Amino acid sequence: MTPAAFLDRDGTIIELVHHLNDPADVRLIPGAAEAIAQLRAAGWPVVIITNQSVIGRGKLTEAGLEDVHAEMNRQLAQQGAQIDGIYFCPLAPTIKDSTVIEDPMRKPGPGMLLQAASEMALDLPRSWMVGDTVSDMLAGQNAGCATILVQTGYGASYAHDKGAVTYEVADLSAAAKIILNEEQS
Numbered sequence: 001m002t003p004a005a006f007l008d009r010d011g012t013i014i015e016l017v018h019h020l021n022d023p024a025d026v027r028l029i030p031g032a033a034e035a036i037a038q039l040r041a042a043g044w045p046v047v048i049i050t051n052q053s054v055i056g057r058g059k060l061t062e063a064g065l066e067d068v069h070a071e072m073n074r075q076l077a078q079q080g081a082q083i084d085g086i087y088f089c090p091l092a093p094t095i096k097d098s099t100v101i102e103d104p105m106r107k108p109g110p111g112m113l114l115q116a117a118s119e120m121a122l123d124l125p126r127s128w129m130v131g132d133t134v135s136d137m138l139a140g141q142n143a144g145c146a147t148i149l150v151q152t153g154y155g156a157s158y159a160h161d162k163g164a165v166t167y168e169v170a171d172l173s174a175a176a177k178i179i180l181n182e183e184q185s
Contacts, residue, residue, distance in 0.1 A: 001123040004084075005039045005179055006113055006145065008131030009050040011153015012172055014072055016132075019053075021060040023071035029152050033079035035176035042180055045084040045120060049112045049129070049139065056092030065090075085120060087112040098135040099160070101142070108138030113145065130175045131155075137164035146182075148175040 010016050013036070015027045036046050054060040060068075069086055076082060089106040098108065105111035117124050129140025132153030137160075140147040146166040149155050155168075162168075169175050 001121050002043070002045060003126035003128070004045040004047050004116070004120070004122040005176070006047050006049045006116070006127060006129045006140065007036075007172070008129075008133070008136045008153075009048050009072070009086075011132035011155065012130060012136075012150055013048070016153040019057070019059050020068060021054055021064060023067045026068060026071045026075065028072070028075050028079070029171065031171055031173035033076050033081040035172040036076065036081040036083070037079070038176050039179065040082065040084075044179065045122065046082075047085040047087065047116050047120070047122075048083055049107065049116070049131075049136075050086070050088045051107050051135065052088045052090050053092040055088075055090035062090070085116055087116050098133065099138060107133075107135040108142060110139055110143035113139060113143035117143070128175075128179050130172065130179075132158070134158065134160040134164065140164075148178060150175055 007013055013032045015029055017025045039046050091103055091106050101109040124144045127145045129145045130148045132150050132155035137147045141164045149158055149165045149168045151170050167178050
């Protein structure tokens with residue numbers, strides 16, 4: 001089994017767009033593609049773990065989500081990067097508290113990470129969850145991963161218990177450096 005870098009999508013890899021439903025609105029965060037390429041070059045599978053309530057809210061279909069991901073993947077490929085897997089939860093939340101597990105597949109539940117680990121033979125205790133929200137941090141923690149909060153997206157206004165955060169950094173580039181340095185030591 002190998003460790004993986006689990007990454008949130010919105011606000012971590014691509015710019016945060018509220019209820020993103022148009023591939024034309026996909027823009028990579030500067031340095032994200034290079035960070036992903038560095039992780040993969042070092043042998044780390046890179047897996048996206050993303051809540052997509054836009055589907056549950058009826059604002060996007062799964063086919064539309066595939067179009068959004070195709071555009072993201074196209075932009076990543078232009079910069080020499082690729083993703084090993086994408087896991088998404090289409091459920092819309094029914095409560096406002098992003099620290100409560102409403103469904104095991106929806107972050108902060110660990111379901112998507114557990115599914116990816118099972119399907120891809122990934123070692124969760126040696127893996128990392130990188131994201132910009134409390135639900136990202138808790139999903140990683142609930143799956144047994146170390147966590148890195150990035151200050152892109154919602155991360156700059158993160159005002160929750162820091163107990164779920166292993167590291168806090170500026171962006172995905174800085175997170176990749178920590179992951180690669182920790183693996184060396």
